[in-house]
Amino acid sequence: MALSRLDNLYRQVILDHTNHPHNRGVLDDATSQIELNNPTCGDVIQLQLNIQDGVICDVAFEGHGCSISMASASMMTVAIKGKTEAEAIEIIANFLELVQGEDIGTAKKTLKDAQMLSGVAKFPARIKCATLAWKALERGIIQENETTISSQLHTEE
Amino acid sequence: MLDATRLKQDFPILHQEVNDEPLVYLDNAASTQMPLKVMNELKHFKETDYANVHRGVHTLSERATSQYEAARDTVSRFLEAKSTKEILFTRGTTTSLNWVAQSLGDLVVEKGDKIVISYMEHHSNIIPWQQLAKRKGAELIYINLTPEGFLDMTDAKSKITDGVKIVSITHASNVLGVVNDVKTLGELAHSVGAKMVVDGAQSTPHMRVNVTKLNCDFYAFSAHKMCGPTGIGVLYGRQELLEKMEPVEYGGEMIDFVYDQTSTWAELPYKFEAGTPNITGAIGLAYAIDYLEEIGLDNIHQHEQELVEYVLPKLLAIDGFELYGPKDVNQHTGVIAFNIEGIHPHDLSTALDMQGVAIRAGHHCAQPLLRYLDVMSTARASFYFYNTKEDADCLVQSIIEAKEFFQYGFI
Numbered sequence: 001m002a003l004s005r006l007d008n009l010y011r012q013v014i015l016d017h018t019n020h021p022h023n024r025g026v027l028d029d030a031t032s033q034i035e036l037n038n039p040t041c042g043d044v045i046q047l048q049l050n051i052q053d054g055v056i057c058d059v060a061f062e063g064h065g066c067s068i069s070m071a072s073a074s075m076m077t078v079a080i081k082g083k084t085e086a087e088a089i090e091i092i093a094n095f096l097e098l099v100q101g102e103d104i105g106t107a108k109k110t111l112k113d114a115q116m117l118s119g120v121a122k123f124p125a126r127i128k129c130a131t132l133a134w135k136a137l138e139r140g141i142i143q144e145n146e147t148t149i150s151s152q153l154h155t156e157e
Numbered sequence: 158m159l160d161a162t163r164l165k166q167d168f169p170i171l172h173q174e175v176n177d178e179p180l181v182y183l184d185n186a187a188s189t190q191m192p193l194k195v196m197n198e199l200k201h202f203k204e205t206d207y208a209n210v211h212r213g214v215h216t217l218s219e220r221a222t223s224q225y226e227a228a229r230d231t232v233s234r235f236l237e238a239k240s241t242k243e244i245l246f247t248r249g250t251t252t253s254l255n256w257v258a259q260s261l262g263d264l265v266v267e268k269g270d271k272i273v274i275s276y277m278e279h280h281s282n283i284i285p286w287q288q289l290a291k292r293k294g295a296e297l298i299y300i301n302l303t304p305e306g307f308l309d310m311t312d313a314k315s316k317i318t319d320g321v322k323i324v325s326i327t328h329a330s331n332v333l334g335v336v337n338d339v340k341t342l343g344e345l346a347h348s349v350g351a352k353m354v355v356d357g358a359q360s361t362p363h364m365r366v367n368v369t370k371l372n373c374d375f376y377a378f379s380a381h382k383m384c385g386p387t388g389i390g391v392l393y394g395r396q397e398l399l400e401k402m403e404p405v406e407y408g409g410e411m412i413d414f415v416y417d418q419t420s421t422w423a424e425l426p427y428k429f430e431a432g433t434p435n436i437t438g439a440i441g442l443a444y445a446i447d448y449l450e451e452i453g454l455d456n457i458h459q460h461e462q463e464l465v466e467y468v469l470p471k472l473l474a475i476d477g478f479e480l481y482g483p484k485d486v487n488q489h490t491g492v493i494a495f496n497i498e499g500i501h502p503h504d505l506s507t508a509l510d511m512q513g514v515a516i517r518a519g520h521h522c523a524q525p526l527l528r529y530l531d532v533m534s535t536a537r538a539s540f541y542f543y544n545t546k547e548d549a550d551c552l553v554q555s556i557i558e559a560k561e562f563f564q565y566g567f568i
Contacts, residue, residue, distance in 0.1 A: 002178045002512045003562045009507065010563075041503060041519040042527070042534045064533055066503035123507060 008119035009126065010067070017113065018067040023077035027060045032144045036136040038128050043069045047136040051144050054085050059137075066129050068120065073133035075114035085141050092134050099130050159452065159460040165543045167192040167448075178513030181551045186331050186359060186492050186539035187517055188381045191445070195384060198444040199437060210436055211410050211427075225436050228443035229426070232391055235446045236376065237367040242396050242425040246439050249390035250358040251281040253377030254325070256392055256429065257354055258285030260402040261323065261375070265352060268294035271321040273351075275300040275308055275337075276529045277330045280522040282356045286325060295322070302529065306333040306482040310341070317345040323352050328360035328376075332521050332537065333482035334465075334492040336360065343372045352398065358382055362541070363461060363490060365454040368393050380438065385445035389438030392429075399425050406431035457542040461491040464540045468549035469493065475556060481530055491540035494521070497556060500563050502536040508559035514551055 030048035037044040043065030050058035059077045063070070076095070080088045087110075094107045095114055101121035108115040120130045165171055168190045173180050182190065202224065208217035210225045226241075233241045247253045266272065272286050276299050290297040298321075301312040308326070317324055324346040329336045343353035354375040357366060362383030368376045375398075379390040394402075404411055404422060409432040413421040422428040449457065466486045472478055477498030483489055497505055506518035517537040520527050527533065538552055 002176060003508060003558055005176060005511045006508060006562060010504075042524070043503075066501035068504070125510075126503070126507060129503060 008122050011116050011119065013113055013116045014071045015067065017071035017074040021061075021070060021074035023060050023074065023081070024062065025060045026062065027058055029058070030060075032140045032147070034136045034140040034143065036132060036139065038065070038069075038132050040128065041065075043129060043132055045069070045073055045133050045136050047073075047133065047140055049137075049140045049144065051085065051141075056080055056083055056085065056088055061133065061136075065132065066126075068117070068126055069129040069132050072114065072117055072130045075112065075117065076133045076137060079110065079112045079114050080137060085144070088137065088141060092138050095134050096131060099127050159456045159542060161460060161543055161545045164452065165545065167194060168543055169193055171543065175513045175515070176511050178511075179551075181514045181544075181548045181555075183538040183540060183544065183548065183552060184515045184517050185541040185544075186382070186521075186537065188387070189362065189384050189541055190543070191384055191386070192448055194448055195441060195444045199386070199441050202440055203437060207437070209433055221436055224440050224443075225434070228439040231443040231446050235366075235450070236361075236391075236393055237369050238393055239369060240396055243368075243393055243399065245392040245394065245399075245426045245429045246434050247377075247390045247392050248388055248435070249379040249381070250279075250356060250377045251390075253375075253390055253392035254281050254354070254356060255285045256405045257325075257375045257377070257394070258289045259405050261352060261354075261398065262289040262293065264398075264402055265322045266290075266293045266295050267322075269320070270295045271298055272296070273298045273300060273313075273316055273321050273324045273346075275313075275326055276302050277306075277308065277333055277335070277337075277526050278325075278327055278523070279331055279356065279358065280524070281358075282325055282327060283525060286323070299525070300326075302333075305484075306330075307335050307488075308337050308342075310338065313342060314345060317342070317349060317351065319349055321346070321349055321351045323354060325354035325356065327356040327358070328366075329363070329490050329492075330482070330526075331359045331492060332494045332523050332526055332535070334489045334494070335482060336364075336488075336490060339373060340371050343374075347372070359490070359492065362449070362457075363454075364458045374398055380442040380445060383445055384448055386438045386441040389435045389442050391442070396425065399429070404429050404431065408432060452542060460542050461540055462487075464544060464546065464549055465489050465491055465493070467546055468540075468553065471549070471553045472556070475553070475560070477560070478556075481532070481535055491544075492537065493539070494535045494537045496532065496535050497560060500559065502534050504563065505536050505556070505559055508562060509552075509555045512551070512555040512558065514555045516552075 027048040031051050032049040034047045045063035048060045061073045091110050099120045206220040208221045210222040229241045229244050233244045301309045303309050339355050346353040352374040355373045357378040361378035374395045376393040381387040411431040469486050479496045481494040502518035519534050
């Protein structure tokens with residue numbers, strides 16, 4: 001049956017994350033908040049980060065979208081919690097390569113459950129769904145650094 | 158009686174497998190396919206007659222000019238306009254509506270005036286008016302919808318009052334599948350001295366349109382939604398108004414005389430067509446119109462009605478199927494927007510794609526409408542004359558199988 005191809009996309013672990021998302025909610029002590037949407041389809045993610053001394057101590061997300069975008073957000077939070085910003089940036093790069101169909105070798109391990117989204121590469125129309133949360137994370141880290149640099153500048157003044 | 162199976166033979170693209178399944182193309186509200194006849198005519202034009210128009214004094218330019226202007230005649234006759242001067246070639250409906258908002262807006266809208274649209278408009282018939290309202294300090298007012306998804310004509314009457322300068326409404330919704338009574342809205346608009354603009358992107362391909370009888374001031378549509386090429390569309394405008402309006406773009410053949418510090422404009426319709434126009438596009442549109450007229454717009458309309466009559470009850474019978482728009486098959490175009498409980502429309506669309514069925518999923522460039530309906534996105538199947546009852550059956554069956562997949566396959 002043609003639908004069996006969907007197995008490539010909707011693995012059990014992905015649907016588990018869709019139905020039982022990790023780190024869904026809001027943080028009381030967020031240092032960064034990012035809202036990102038996919039203008040072509042209306043999917044939205046609100047991501048909150050608590051970053052202390054360059055380490056992502058906590059992360060939470062809210063939003064709405066298809067199962068791929070929500071599962072990907074959940075998987076992303078699991079992969080990056082406790083990582084340094086530099087490690088997170090590398091994990092994001094690994095993920096973006098993975099869903100573009102690149103062979104990232106052992107770097108897959110850094111993605112934890114998110115490596116299960118490799119099948120998205122066979123569904124080009126869904127790559128944007130899978131990457132929304134990761135793009136939000138990237139923006140959050142950049143935003144955090146801009147804030148840090150800005151506050152450092154103010155301190156120096 | 159229209160023979161869709163035979164007509165489908167005219168479209169080579171429809172005879173292929175997608176994801177190892179026979180293609181069922183149901184995304185016609187976004188873009189329709191081009192018949193071989195139109196492709197061949199365009200190929201012939203490009204192989205034998207192509208040149209720039211209006212400026213050359215050689216044979217090819219004469220031939221190209223003659224066919225480009227003949228295309229304008231075809232559009233004028235197709236819309237039953239009073240004159241070819243009322244037919245402007247644009248890049249599509251979006252450009253057409255932007256031109257009106259800018260040029261008519263500058264002519265008639267002042268601070269404190271009102272512009273009336275509705276909650277079922279495409280972004281292309283919202284944003285140009287938002288921008289105009291901001292530019293002029295005018296107020297943008299939305300007509301509400303009835304619970305069934307029709308335009309609320311009582312609300313329209315209460316909002317189209319003194320101070321309204323422009324009313325701009327879609328002829329047929331790209332989500333709800335309803336056809337609006339733009340003639341009555343036009344009468345209302347004119348009764349308060351407002352101008353009536355009609356977005357015909359979803360109506361022109363599917364039903365006969367007579368702009369003179371509709372008594373609208375402007376009417377916009379795109380070729381790619383009616384078997385023609387992309388990048389070409391039409392703005393019909395009432396001659397008396399177009400004469401008073403300023404061009405939106407300047408340069409090239411739209412001039413009459415260019416002096417050092419000032420210029421004068423060419424006569425209609427050239428006043429608005431700056432630069433080299435989309436020559437092959439305009440000619441392709443005329444071929445597409447010839448093709449559609451050969452089938453007959455009334456036959457096309459009737460066939461789509463029959464398809465909706467056939468498929469809508471089957472869809473409504475699917476457990477968890479939610480329709481956006483009227484359930485009355487007699488008041489529904491071939492556009493069917495829906496959701497299946499528990500399945501995000503993107504997931505559904507991918508599942509259908511794996512079964513060869515091409516539909517649309519998302520907000521359909523109608524975010525205010527989706528907010529009004531309190532839904533983030535929907536799936537949308539849209540039929541055209543080359544779709545058959547077998548296509549409709551495939552849609553129903555593929556939804557049922559997708560439901561099974563998401564309900565029992567993995568969870």
